[in-house]
Amino acid sequence: MKLELGKVFIKDIQFADITKVEDGVLYVNKEEAEQLVLEDDKLIDCCLEIARPGDSTRITPVKDVIEPRVKVEGGGQIFPGIIGPVSPPVGMGKTLALKGCTVVTVGRIVGFQEGVIDMSGVAADYCPFSQTVNLCVVIEPMEGLETHAYEKSGRLAGLKVADYLAKCAKDVTPDETVTYETLPLLDQIAQYPELPKVGYVHMLQSQGLLHDTWYYGVDAKQFVPTIMYPTEIMDGAIISGNCVAPCDKVTTFHHLNNPVIEDLYSHHGKDLNFICVILTNENVFLADKERHSDMVGKLAEYLGLDGVIITEEGYGNPDTDLMMNCRKVEERGVKVALITDEFPGKDGKSQSLADTTDSATALASCGQGNMTLNFPAMDHVIGTQEYIESQIGGWAGCINPDGSFEAEIQIIIASTIANGYNRLAARGY
Numbered sequence: 001m002k003l004e005l006g007k008v009f010i011k012d013i014q015f016a017d018i019t020k021v022e023d024g025v026l027y028v029n030k031e032e033a034e035q036l037v038l039e040d041d042k043l044i045d046c047c048l049e050i051a052r053p054g055d056s057t058r059i060t061p062v063k064d065v066i067e068p069r070v071k072v073e074g075g076g077q078i079f080p081g082i083i084g085p086v087s088p089p090v091g092m093g094k095t096l097a098l099k100g101c102t103v104v105t106v107g108r109i110v111g112f113q114e115g116v117i118d119m120s121g122v123a124a125d126y127c128p129f130s131q132t133v134n135l136c137v138v139i140e141p142m143e144g145l146e147t148h149a150y151e152k153s154g155r156l157a158g159l160k161v162a163d164y165l166a167k168c169a170k171d172v173t174p175d176e177t178v179t180y181e182t183l184p185l186l187d188q189i190a191q192y193p194e195l196p197k198v199g200y201v202h203m204l205q206s207q208g209l210l211h212d213t214w215y216y217g218v219d220a221k222q223f224v225p226t227i228m229y230p231t232e233i234m235d236g237a238i239i240s241g242n243c244v245a246p247c248d249k250v251t252t253f254h255h256l257n258n259p260v261i262e263d264l265y266s267h268h269g270k271d272l273n274f275i276c277v278i279l280t281n282e283n284v285f286l287a288d289k290e291r292h293s294d295m296v297g298k299l300a301e302y303l304g305l306d307g308v309i310i311t312e313e314g315y316g317n318p319d320t321d322l323m324m325n326c327r328k329v330e331e332r333g334v335k336v337a338l339i340t341d342e343f344p345g346k347d348g349k350s351q352s353l354a355d356t357t358d359s360a361t362a363l364a365s366c367g368q369g370n371m372t373l374n375f376p377a378m379d380h381v382i383g384t385q386e387y388i389e390s391q392i393g394g395w396a397g398c399i400n401p402d403g404s405f406e407a408e409i410q411i412i413i414a415s416t417i418a419n420g421y422n423r424l425a426a427r428g429y
Helices: 032-038 120-125 147-168 186-190 230-234 252-255 259-267 286-302 317-331
Strands: 004-008 012-015 019-020 025-028 042-051 057-066 069-073 093-099 101-106 113-120 133-141 174-181 197-205 212-217 226-228 238-242 273-282 307-311 335-342 364-370 372-375 380-383 403-408
Touching: 004 230, 025 133, 032 042, 032 133, 032 147, 042 147, 042 238, 042 380, 057 133, 057 147, 057 252, 069 147, 093 147, 101 147, 101 380, 113 120, 113 147, 120 372, 133 147, 133 259, 133 380, 147 238, 147 259, 174 230, 186 226, 186 273, 197 212, 197 259, 197 286, 197 317, 226 230, 230 252, 230 259, 259 273, 273 286, 273 317, 307 317, 317 335
Parallel strands: 004 093, 012 025, 057 380, 101 133, 197 273, 197 307, 307 335, 335 364
Antiparallel strands: 004 174, 019 025, 042 133, 057 101, 057 113, 069 093, 212 238, 226 273, 372 403
16 A cells, blocks of 8 residues: 655634634634534534643643645545445555644543643653644533443544544645555565565554544444554544543554554665554453464464564553564564563553563663653643543642642553653663
8 A cells, every 4th residue: 555644733722703724723613613613512512622732731631643644646534444435445556644733632531541741841751742733623512421432432533523623734745744654565676675574563452441443433342453554544444433541652653653663664675574464452351362362373473473562551451462463473583572661550660561571682761650640720621631640640638729749651642652652761770
């Protein structure tokens, strides 16, 4: 598949009568976008707000972050199986992305794992979305709405607004265009036969109980490991639909902008041959973990890979899937490098991962989520701080009357995200 990704750089968002992009500014018809969200009768209110870098603004509870993208030519429609049809598949043709801006869905808490984005102050240093201009879609569910139904309505609200914004910019000339291409397997191997063949094992959160991810509209726990073209992910084939710990939640934005895929493409044809993505999930039951890690190992061997990079989403239970995948791929004669984050407790003295294997000899850490931070009071809160004490990373009594609070950095969206799209790392001594 060959994908041309056109990038339109957005420096500001402003409300206006017409939704359009002009001179690097995204103008948004606020009422039109809000009414689009309220077509869902499970949502009784919607309000759009803008958060800019440097503002004394806190956004919480954050449910998802999305970068607006639209198909310009060929290859189906963005977010297939959710917004667009499932066929034809995405990942080919031309796509336009609005860079530097996001759609952030915000609303009363579903579980307890929605996070915080600070646009300024000490916590802003830990979140990539403190550097983007964010259009916040603040939703209010009907009374008594079941949590899974609320999650679905919130997920669709953000995707519909992102889709609406991108389509209104469809005819804008991109500031930059990058081409990505992966050939069919035998052709890809023959293109660079002298280079090591490398794949990416992409683990999706799929534990259920609001820990779900969607692949072409299918709940990830319903499929067995498969292979896909990397460019499909750039077109929204994978959608976040979960409420895992904010620090390592892979938002829809992070799927669209997966840094492992970007880096592998940047090395492709130079010092490695990037073959494909092996897609797998994170299961609850031991038999499922064993079965799917066996399949990941078989796929890596069958594809003739020399090495793979493996990333996970979440921590604790998924660490077992991570280590099983590592061990079984290594047993097939394929070298493995892992990327993950750590949770060693506030004092840093506990075991960083819930599981290990002797095969895990190459590991990159994206930091540890148990470190505590003092979050200053902000002039403006988009959403509500009502749930800070029950959000993961917070605790009873952690919030002060003035709105400041102390919490572990795992309350911050993407602070230790385990695919590397963050600013933290760990150094071994």
